Amino acid sequence: MTTTTAKPANVPEQKGPDGGPLLEVRDLHVEFHTRDGVAKAVNGVNYSVGAGETLAVLGESGSGKSVTAQAIMGILDMPPARIPKGEILFRGQDMLKMSGEERRKIRGAKIAMIFQDALSSLNPVLSVGYQLGEMFRIHQGLSKKDAKAKAIELMDRVRIPAARERVGDYPHQFSGGMRQRIMIAMALALEPDLIIADEPTTALDVTVQAQVMDLLAELQREFNMGLILITHDLGVVADVADKIAVMYAGRIVETAPVHELYKRPAHPYTRGLLDSIPRLDQKGQELYAIKGLPPNLLNIPAGCAFSPRCPKAQDICRTEIPALHDVAERDGAAMPGRRSACHFWKETIHG
Amino acid sequence: MPDNKSPQVTPSSVAGAGPAVTGGLADTAAAGVAVAAELAAGTDKQTSTEKARSLGQDAWRELRRSWLFWASGILLVLLILMAAWPTLFTDVDPRQADLRNHYLTGPQWSHFFQADWFGYNVQGQSVYARTVHGARASIIVGVCVTLAVTLVGGIVGMLAGYFGGWLDTVLSRLTDVFFGIPLLLGGLVLLQAFTNRTIWTVTFALTAFGWMQIARVMRGAVITQKEADFVTAARALGAGTGRILFRHILPNVLGPVIVVATIALGGYIATEATLSYLGIGLKDPTVSWGVDISASQKDLRDGPHALLMPAGFLSLTVLAFILLGDAVRDALDPKLR
Amino acid sequence: MAETGKQDEALSDVVASDASTTAEVEAVLDAPVERGEPILQVRNLVKHFPLTQGILFKKQVGAVKAVDGVSFDLYQGETLGIVGESGCGKSTVAKLLMTLETATSGEVFYKGQDITKLSGRALKAVRRNIQMVFQDPYTSLNPRMTVGDIIGEPFEIHPEVAPKGDRRKRVQELLDVVGLNPEYINRYPHQFSGGQRQRIGIARGLALNPEIIICDEPVSALDVSVQAQVVNLMEKLQDEFNLSYLFIAHDLSIVRHISDRVGVMYLGKMAEIGTDVEIYDHPTHPYTQALLSAVPVPDPDAREGRERIILTGDVPSPANPPSGCRFRTRCWKAQDKCAEEIPLLAVPEVFAGRKTPAAHESACHFAEEKQVVGAA
Known part of the structure; x- marks a missing residue:
């Protein structure tokens, strides 16, 4: 087996204030040591986000997209998790080498996270206002009264109606959409540079989903934050992302600017995903279905992890792990930001 | 955050x-x-x-790796052997007394498995033989009470949980009422009514006041499982109450019940010993750890071994059952770890 | 409206002329229905869950109006999709049709028999013919039973369907039909992935050769790449076994893909119902329009040309729904009339008699056509 650890992306980035990208993940590996063996959840992931930029990380369950985010936040349970290799650079500093105290200062204040399930992320026995104000009391040492005023201001900002009256309410008194707004308010409280949103709208109804995504995009522009949006929903991504990284079995299999990806996928997995979702504006006959099942993380297939499910797989796919190649036009013109981890990316993108 | x-x-x-x-x-x-x-x-x-692989097999896989399970398991196998065939361990008659030669003779620690290994008690009986033979009463009471309690509490809890409504209200309040009576006190009072107290009367008394915990656990588990999708699926197929209860709900609630029962088993053994110690449980010619502890308390200063040996075995047995319960719980519910 | 009225009369005739002995009822239930004829007719179905207070003596203090007067027909061999947001009552409708809940009022006619009033053997016969596929493949299979026992259980409950010696073979056939290895018969559910478990659930639903399968969000718990497999399987089985599906989901794209007709529910009522083209390309109810416009389309280019209607606020509580039209609190067209008068589910007057796809049943006083899904 050849090693194909991809080099960090040499893609032009929107730079953070000090020249480099805001956050850069380099060759990150995460394993889980379980009774049944070592589950390789993340196997060499590289990505970066600049200020004001939205990176969507797309993948199915088990693709390692959430584990990567948890590694960035430093909220993986270790053990069983282990990070054998890799760097997570925040403004050029490797967070994996920082002390617990240093990381804690970054977490919440500089990088904040929004979870899928707002109800279980909020403490049910404390009022929403108290939980929002807590951030200010702990990190900025504000008085109780000032913290409450700040909490109301935040609730206004995420457009919770009647914030002043509702500041003393408890999480269960809010609807799902409102709770997700509170989570967003909490993440925004200390005006972080980067927000990681892990499936922020999956648990919400369609009409509420649209409201929440709009709010998130608007706040991102207002504060010029970096946003990592983790999702399995190709539709949600299409709306807000600038660039997309598609993950499969712990690796990035394709990166592309958002419009490009949908028009001309360069990896058979991405193509399969796009073909397998029914469209609202078209009534197709039979859906294309990717055959088989996602791989076993304890026993990832040799070569390209997607090869057992891939309609185009050749012998080389079963033996050699494909590197994340730069993708180019038919005439050799560079396609900035586009990379594909497929031996046959040319055939895939150019037909 | x-x-x-x-x-x-x-x-x-x-x-x-x-x-x-x-x-x-x-x-x-x-x-x-x-x-x-x-x-x-x-x-x-x-x-x-x-x-x-069934879930039972998975639990067994998990159990095999647990040192708690092996430690408590080996201990319990020895104790159960002792209860079933005490003559495997000693051929000395536990009731045979020789006051002249053996009155409160101290233990001979190097005389393994011999009559004088743990010394003699105030009656000149072999403490070792009595300890071995005393296991039977304790373990029979412990196991029988546990079985009876699981049966009674299980049925009450299942009925209350599954049918709900007024039946639940009545049964739950009844459970609460019994919870108000301490096991030991209840046992004491009830046993007073019997002049001839055997292992079975003690079992009956402990069951009468010990079933509530299982009933509660069972009720809670049944209520959770009753709402499970696979139960709805069975109902949608037209399955009757019996099938739903015994085929779908019962196998899924046994886990927590087994855990609670195993842990409680140790407690029943201790309670039986306490009752016997208080003179209200088993009585002399029956050989039992509680009876022996009771009999040798007044000689604690002259011959502490006569009290400490049965007491030590009692503690060990209780501990073994509690540890086993812990190991079983871990195996059945790895999320707890 | 007039048409439905006539249908109802015809229906009650059928019911009246029916003798009521169980055997005869059973015979009626087992008779085949022509393709394109209604096989299930739901009329004014209502389910209120009482809200009670007190420990020993319970006092009703209100009711959650989960389903509040829903009517529709399911035709033989078709797929009727029911869409709506959480709390709109779509899952309760499924439970009512399965007689897992007792309806507060209203009727469900299956081949002319009101199944809400059946019990005993006749009900069992109905259950044989109406089966269900559940949302969550992880909780809908008993973890303590093998796959063979799970799929074979329908035969144990309805022994007349398959003789004892045949059952194992039947289970293996069913496994094969849903695309699983028949050798898996002795495995337990936890040894399968979500998609495979859902196939097991479908095999259980098929075991009794039912005519109707009610699917409550059958793919929403599955991974995207596995969803397509299951949807394709369901379509294949529909053709093979001539099934009628009631397909309940919140994912409008999948519902469009699989459904012949679609009903849109909001707060316990049907807002709009029609063929998939009528609903998706010519919606006339503002809620349908908002719902469709909010669906994220996985195509950034198609996206940009689309108008998006972003609704304000949340769905009101079904315990205390708004007066008049239930959608009026979030509707941009709402007027006084909407608060006073409940709009009926009927072809709106503006479109009445006209031959346009917009002329389908819609419960809005101010129905008008609006294209929200960009044609591709």
């Missing part, structure tokens, strides 16, 4: 009593590993070498 959502790596669906439902959407490592475990077989329509 609430630091939740840390991935549970124990593949819950492999050994878990209840698979953690994150929905296929949640992308936690758990989901990945869970998928992984099932996928060891490969894709659909592909023959596989993986054997069918």
